[in-house]
Amino acid sequence: MRKRSLFAAGLAAVASLSIAASAFAFSGITNGSFENGTFAGGSWNTLHPGSTNIDGWTIESGSVDWTGSYWPASDGVLSIDLSGSEPGAISQALATTIGNTYTVTFDLSGNPACGPALKTMTVAATGASTEAFSYDISVAGNTLADMKWTNRSYSFVATTTATTLTFTSTTAGSCGPAIDNVVVTETVPTPEPPPASEAVTLADCKDDGWVLVVDGGGNHFKNQGDCVSYVASNERNSGAVAP
Ligand SMILES: [Ca+2]
Structure with missing residues (x-):
């Protein structure tokens, strides 16, 4: 299951607006x-x-x-x-x-x-x-x-x-x-709408689940450890792989 926060959804909306604006070029x-x-x-x-x-x-x-x-x-x-x-x-x-x-x-x-x-x-x-x-x-x-x-x-x-x-x-x-x-x-192609928001849990990080989840900024994790660190730090240690 792909999860991300409401905050991330907001960021994605802003990002898609700026992409659409490039159509004027x-x-x-x-x-x-x-x-x-x-x-x-x-x-x-x-x-x-x-x-x-x-x-x-x-x-x-x-x-x-x-x-x-x-x-x-x-x-x-x-x-x-x-x-x-x-x-x-x-x-x-x-x-x-x-x-x-x-x-x-x-x-x-x-x-x-x-x-x-x-x-x-x-x-x-x-x-x-x-x-x-x-x-x-x-x-x-x-x-x-x-x-x-x-x-x-x-x-x-x-x-x-x-x-x-x-x-x-x-x-x-x-x-x-x-x-x-x-x-x-x-x-301009519309970016995929963000999935339903839900906080990432430790269980999400296990069994290769870290590949599917993203942090609040839409970033992916480099490995399971980074995913666990994100959850353990109350989302302060964010993912390092940009969307
Ligand atoms: Ca004419």
């Missing part, structure tokens, strides 16, 4: 609404690999249409058709913390100007599973005047400090899935 995605950069105006700008026109984003392959007045964006005035002249892919590298969970939300529609009706795409993050998304314009009934944007979500656990997030069209032709309003939020 994540700066999120840059230009997730595709509003910033060098837009040449008009209905759309077709961009190819090498283009640095869209702040924060890299064109990975094929081409995408950075779309302006052609249709209303879901957020702001600019959005992306992931199939420009052909299926394209765009990406952005994020500074991530290994083990933290990142939730990517984005708005999805489909270019209704030409087929296929079913617009398909994938979202991928370095070291995580690729997920497929689709938007069927024949079901949604969207038009260039009313794109009927929908909100979608993808999440991953970071396995590296530099995660590349990639949106890829898998729709042939020049009328692909349309995306806008990409938002990435970070969730």
